[in-house]
Amino acid sequence: MNGTLVELEHDLALLDRAARCAVRAHGHVEPNPMVGCVASDRSGEVIAMAHHERLGGPHAEVLALQRGGDSLREGTLHVTLEPCAHQGRTGPCTSAIIDAGISRVVIGHLDPNPDASGGVEVLQAAGIEVEVLDHQPSRLLIAPHVVRLREQRPWVQVKWAQTIDGRIATRSGQSRWISSDRSRGMVHRQRGRVDAVLTGIGTVMHDDPRLTARHGRPRRVPRRVLVDPMLECPPDAALLQTMDQATLTIACLEGAPEARVETLRRSGVDVRSFKEHDGRLDLRSMLESLYCQQAISTVLVEAGPGLVSSLFDACCVDEALVFVAPRLLGDEQALPPVHGRMPDTIDAGIDMSLHRVHRRGDDVLLRYGVSSGKS
Ligand SMILES: NC(=O)c1ccc[n+]([C@@H]2O[C@H](COP(=O)([O-])OP(=O)(O)OC[C@H]3O[C@@H](n4cnc5c(N)ncnc54)[C@H](OP(=O)(O)O)[C@@H]3O)[C@@H](O)[C@H]2O)c1
Structure with a gap:
């Protein structure tokens, strides 16, 4: 040399x-x-x-x-x-x-x-x-930082836990618990390092999560953000019952029922309506609003295939944190992490680059970067 x-x-x-x-x-x-x-x-x-x-x-x-x-x-x-x-x-x-x-x-x-x-x-x-x-x-x-400067939106990490055969829930929507206590502790730590944790109404209906950071002392108390186009979140949902623990923003469509908007606002929820894009809530506008109006610079997404797929479609995913647990479901109707795509060739899939591999007991955490504009 x-x-x-x-x-x-x-x-x-x-x-x-x-x-x-x-x-x-x-x-x-x-x-x-x-x-x-x-x-x-x-x-x-x-x-x-x-x-x-x-x-x-x-x-x-x-x-x-x-x-x-x-x-x-x-x-x-x-x-x-x-x-x-x-x-x-x-x-x-x-x-x-x-x-x-x-x-x-x-x-x-x-x-x-x-x-x-x-x-x-x-x-x-x-x-x-x-x-x-x-x-x-x-x-x-x-x-x-590059994403924030160029796109005026937060850095978006999606996280999911899957079986070896790539399923995030059974066909009936049951997903608790795919990953181990240790992996879930890591997710809580990660929640305590971001400005917001984002989920969809499907996950609230199935899992009723609180989405608070409950491991050690969080560095940040993340705002919870729920995509609930028509404000269907039940009044007894854990997100609404824990308003004393962290703030909650609900993103809905402009046509959401006005009475529901008022009720939620009275209980302290920050309800924001967004216009439609191709008939659905414009997720990019929602993220831009979180960044520019609420100073949200990092978002951790903990949602099912509905919201995660829409975020990929909107090219708004920067990193994927994938926990792989040592279990097989073997059911082709069990839920995948992303759906609705129909690539004809392998090359038409979403390219990711592997950044890190962590072992947590029998689980593996794979950290992938998504090339900009490729999601
Ligand atoms: N293993 C894991 O890590 C993990 C994590 C979270 C959830 N899950 C599982 O995932 C399942 C829930 O999946 P899901 O897909 O129903 O939940 P979700 O992704 O949390 O929410 C889906 C909802 O968001 C809506 N949505 C998505 N993009 C939208 C957009 N651009 N505009 C308006 N609405 C939009 C969908 O609307 P449409 O109805 O119009 O599609 C749907 O109502 C549960 O079984 C849960 O246990 C697993």
């Missing part, structure tokens, strides 16, 4: 460390991106690591520089995102890097935000060597 390749592998390994550090912020910093930084001294020894810890707080580079102090003079920063060159909630990171006497900065991904980008040019103008690498973990970290 030549020296350049060894150096590249070293840079990528340090960016990997920075990315692992960044994910500690999940649930603390959104709608900001998660960012991690590794700071080394001039001999290459890692002196400090940091991540952007909270919205409005110092950026990862600034924290790493503070932790490393004078020993970082002529040192190197490996940072998952291009350092900002603008005054936002905090000062420009480029100034802190220049003041600290850093001589090299390795970047995992350029900043997609036109207001914050330009850091590379500022650093280079100050005589700092800058390298921007194609680093997949950095790209995954910034992906939610």
Whole structure:
């Protein structure tokens, strides 16, 4: 191996460390991106690591520089995102890097935000060597931010639990419980890191979920959002009986019964009506409204094939979290996670890329990314 390749592998390994550090912020910093930084001294020894810890707080580079102090003079920063060159909630990171006497900065991904980008040019103008690498973990970290900037909607994760033969409920609609206690604990933790948990009226009718985060101390208390086009949610539904635990938005069609709208609003529900798109509630408009009017930046979908399929059809799914439990149903009429598609060829299916595999006891959690515009 030549020296350049060894150096590249070293840079990528340090960016990997920075990315692992960044994910500690999940649930603390959104709608900001998660960012991690590794700071080394001039001999290459890692002196400090940091991540952007909270919205409005110092950026990862600034924290790493503070932790490393004078020993970082002529040192190197490996940072998952291009350092900002603008005054936002905090000062420009480029100034802190220049003041600290850093001589090299390795970047995992350029900043997609036109207001914050330009850091590379500022650093280079100050005589700092800058390298921007194609680093997949950095790209995954910034992906939610890219979706928010480009589409003005939240990052949408759909989650389902399925048997080995790909069924999420029996033909009668019974799904409790496909996955293990441990997997369900993980779902509760994930609920406590997002701004909203979204479901459909079919799931409320069958499972009557509360959709609250009940594992450990949640980082966020997610708003529950229900797609209920004609406001059929029963008054004794757990979602309505737990209004003291988390807020509830119900999305309905403009033609939903007015009396029902009034009753729900009187009980504290945020009822929002949406126009139709191809005869059904326009899910993209609903997501845009959640993002622009209610500051919802991340959504976890826990629904059946009705809503999940509509979200795929609207190209509004970014990530799928699939729990596979060690069980077979063997019934072709049991419910699949997605339905209603009729691809003629395998290539016409929805392409996903496998990002991570976690084992939880006998269950496996597969995390898939959906290519933009492909869902
Ligand atoms: N294993 C799991 O992880 C899991 C998770 C959740 C639910 N489930 C199971 O899934 C089953 C429920 O499935 P489901 O499909 O009935 O539930 P759902 O997806 O929660 O809700 C379906 C409802 O949403 C409506 N909907 C979807 N997209 C819409 C749109 N764009 N506009 C207006 N309405 C829209 C559907 O309307 P239409 O009637 O017009 O289609 C339908 O009434 C249950 O058996 C439950 O146990 C399993």
